[in-house]
Amino acid sequence: MMIVGYVLAILVGVTLGLVGSGGTILTVPIMVYLMGVDPVLATTYSLFAVGVTSLAGSVQGIYTREADFNKVFLFGLPSLLMVFVTRSYILPLVPEVIIIGNWRFAQEFVLMVLFACVMLISGGMTIRGASTKMDQVLLVGKNNAVVLMIQGLFVGLVTGVVGAGGGFLIIPALVNFYGMPMKRAVTTSLVIISINSFFGILGDIEKFPRFDWSILLGYTLLAIIGIFFGLKASARIHGRSLRKGFGWLLMLVALYIIIREVYIEQ
Numbered sequence: 134m135m136i137v138g139y140v141l142a143i144l145v146g147v148t149l150g151l152v153g154s155g156g157t158i159l160t161v162p163i164m165v166y167l168m169g170v171d172p173v174l175a176t177t178y179s180l181f182a183v184g185v186t187s188l189a190g191s192v193q194g195i196y197t198r199e200a201d202f203n204k205v206f207l208f209g210l211p212s213l214l215m216v217f218v219t220r221s222y223i224l225p226l227v228p229e230v231i232i233i234g235n236w237r238f239a240q241e242f243v244l245m246v247l248f249a250c251v252m253l254i255s256g257g258m259t260i261r262g263a264s265t266k267m268d269q270v271l272l273v274g275k276n277n278a279v280v281l282m283i284q285g286l287f288v289g290l291v292t293g294v295v296g297a298g299g300g301f302l303i304i305p306a307l308v309n310f311y312g313m314p315m316k317r318a319v320t321t322s323l324v325i326i327s328i329n330s331f332f333g334i335l336g337d338i339e340k341f342p343r344f345d346w347s348i349l350l351g352y353t354l355l356a357i358i359g360i361f362f363g364l365k366a367s368a369r370i371h372g373r374s375l376r377k378g379f380g381w382l383l384m385l386v387a388l389y390i391i392i393r394e395v396y397i398e399q
Contacts, residue, residue, distance in 0.1 A: 135348075138167035139355055142182075146356035148379060150190055150363020152304065152319065158255055158383065160352075161248055161295065162390055168348055172241040176295060177337040178344075182353045184330030187323040190360040194320030201321045204307065207281045209325045212289035213332040219293025220336025245394045248295045252387035258302070259380030281306075292329045293336070300326050319367070 141163050148159075160182055164175035194200050231238045288302045300322045307318040 134167045135169075138163050139351060141167070142352045142355035143359035143362075145182075146186055146190075146359020146361075147363040147366070148359075149186060149300070149323070149356075150319075150360040150365075151367050152259075152379065158252055158295075159386065162386060164352075165245070166393075168352075170345075170348070172244050174340060174343060176244070177334065177340050178349050178352075180292075180330040180333040180337070181349060182356055184327050184334065185353050186356040186360050187327040187330065189357045190364060191320055191323035191327060193364070194323065199317050199320040200324050201307075201313065201317060202324075204281065204311070204313070204321050205324050205328075207278050208285040208288070208303070208306070209328050210285070211282045212285035212292070212325060213328050215286045215289025216293040216329045216333040217336050219290055220333050224294065224336075242394055244295070245390055249387040249390040249394070251291060251295050252383050252390070255302075256380045256383035256387065259383065260377050280310075288325075289329060293333055316367075 141159070145159055145163070160179040161172070161175045164170040164178050165172050170178055191200065227240055227243075229240050231240065231243055284302070284306050291302065303322040303325055304318055307313040307321060308315060313321070
């Protein structure tokens, strides 16, 4: 199963390069179910792999000035601050066993179910975004810095809690609300994801001694290889069909996680 996980790491990188989002949200279930990593630790692994891979993928776009650093600042600054606060101060407050009425849930169970819910939302947004034509973008609050900063705070919260890069929320915001061309949105998203991920890791420094670096570095290296394949292929593959297919994949994986976790909990 470990080999399957490494192979899927390449797929994660490819999807990041193709659509600038989505692939990283698969890292946590890959780590947990195929590579045997603890769910809580897997979110930190995901932040590391996501951050390094996104940074590597954004270098070329930064060099060619595809990244919109105005959006990076307005969106990224509130986002990275929220990531750091979430990882450093909010998650440590979550008890090992969560009691709701007569029900008792393990922290790992709640985390994975929450992650699956985020995947369902991500899948729905990806499918909806794939069906939206560029001449139908909403352009709501195009020049509204406050709206952009609020969106950044929400992305930071999601990134901090579940260890996903947040690209599935960043891309729709940049494309559907601000009319940004897809290629520019992908590069901008990768820059924001890398910044968010690294600040999330800062809140988990105490977990570093528990890292299995052989797994993490191997996974990250393969994801980096994948992202360059994805960036190269993005010019040849129709993005709308790809995003729609990936959206359905996310939803199927999310349903699998929910069914599996509920079955184990019982």
